[in-house]
Amino acid sequence: MTAFWGQLLDGTDFASRLADAGSAVEDALDALLATAPLAGEIGRPERLIEAMRYATLGGGKRLRPFLLIESARLFEATGPGILRAAAAVELIHCYSLVHDDLPAMDDDDLRRGRPTTHRAYDEATAVLVGDSLLTLAFDVLADVGTDSDPAVRVALVAALARAAGIGGMAGGQMLDLEAEGRFAADGRPLALNDTQILRLQAMKTGALLTAAVEMGAILGRADRRGRDAVRTFGHMLGQAFQIADDLLDVESDAATLGKAAGKDLGKGKATLVGLWGVDAARSRLATLVAEAEDALAPFGEPAAILRQAARFVAERKN
């Protein structure tokens, strides 16, 4: 897949920035979950915090925090609040994984090659882990440590809540379960057309990726044009992410991906790859990367890393 972009990644710089962001966010998450805010000294639910750490630390590409950090950098934001906001986005992502893996949802036993949270602990704990990670994300954003300007903090809360809720991630997961035929009397998947699949995926996956770059712009006091430009970038990146994910599901084996390969197709899950075939999907993926790059053209060289992120998302192997 790598060659057909006609352009190799400038790997060193991009790879090192991605790794640096991942490491910095890991530290930020570690700190938040070690000294997590408690309402006075009324008790400390150790098992819950331990399970939250299990669900959050030590894994993942940290793509959403990376996008937030690079978007903040593009708009010349500075300060420790960037990492806090990046951690908040990752908390939301991790909560969604914990709840999506539950037996009542996608019923997955493995995540990143480790037992899922409800397998490592139990279902009740996993429900509360997700609830608590979700809540903590807003707690972190609202805290003065994230930005001295309350208008910025509340804009971050609004962007993240909008992306995570019924019009975004949670609503997309619901539509995804419906598309699997979960609630149909005959249990058969709905036959979605590509417009419907795109809408579903924009909610389930795209909204949070878009929120990540938008939150970077908010921290950098971007004007409306700047914010719209990175949102467009986020939309294209989100679509590319999902097609790449669906291609990986078709092409990978269980060892590489850490989950049962071909599982989505086995469920009759509606994907663009399933609808269009692999070749057309790859072609669309290339177009999306180009469109994502175009959206950042006005920013010139400073946006080079974000443009590379679009290619990274399309070419990733896991």
Next chain:
Amino acid sequence: MTAFWGQLLDGTDFASRLADAGSAVEDALDALLATAPLAGEIGRPERLIEAMRYATLGGGKRLRPFLLIESARLFEATGPGILRAAAAVELIHCYSLVHDDLPAMDDDDLRRGRPTTHRAYDEATAVLVGDSLLTLAFDVLADVGTDSDPAVRVALVAALARAAGIGGMAGGQMLDLEAEGRFAADGRPLALNDTQILRLQAMKTGALLTAAVEMGAILGRADRRGRDAVRTFGHMLGQAFQIADDLLDVESDAATLGKAAGKDLGKGKATLVGLWGVDAARSRLATLVAEAEDALAPFGEPAAILRQAARFVAERKN
């Protein structure tokens, strides 16, 4: 139980204000869940929204919204944002009921005499309903419609997130499950002392009740002393609420309460009533009501309704 307070409620005014608040909050919730914010026109998860409405509308005393509204009134706040904030608190309360009722948690089939959300729909939908109600609460608070001042909005987010998270409601539910012996190798409940029970209940129940009155104070631009006073009131009210709840569990029958009576004791659940006995618990309840009233003494007559709320909580029959 009524007589021993030595004071009858001035029923008309209090009852009508409680009913009015409940009705106004019902309308606010109805509006929020009809026109719930969607990220563009990318799809509308009808089943999810319908289930969110099922879990939220048409029931409950709306005690937390009432407390927020009366606290806001005490600090002379005005405007439609009060009802939005009141609705946000109720969204959090409703989310917690939906998740607590799940089979993996308390496994309840009935709530307010109706099937619980996972029984009326299914577990996957109930998980997403809770997640979405929780997220919507922060979306509502962050929106400019709640208050024109971003500092007020972000303070509301912070107060609610803190009360709902690991240091509050979610952490308290976790400790409650632990106290039931859910995670002990022998499945036997922990023997908690009264200090530990008080801590657990302050997190699980008290934190959100306290947040409700605190959010009213935030909307009314209360100073530190005013905010601390209503927080103290909230703490006392929260303890009174829980003892009254535990007394109801012992005394009520299934028909009155809409759930299996004596269930908590049957589980070996740690309660102060179980530890102290009914008479000592009633005596403590009376003291707590007096302490809650005392906390509001500096406000004089304008706080009469909130003081009555403490008595209402202690004397309620369901």
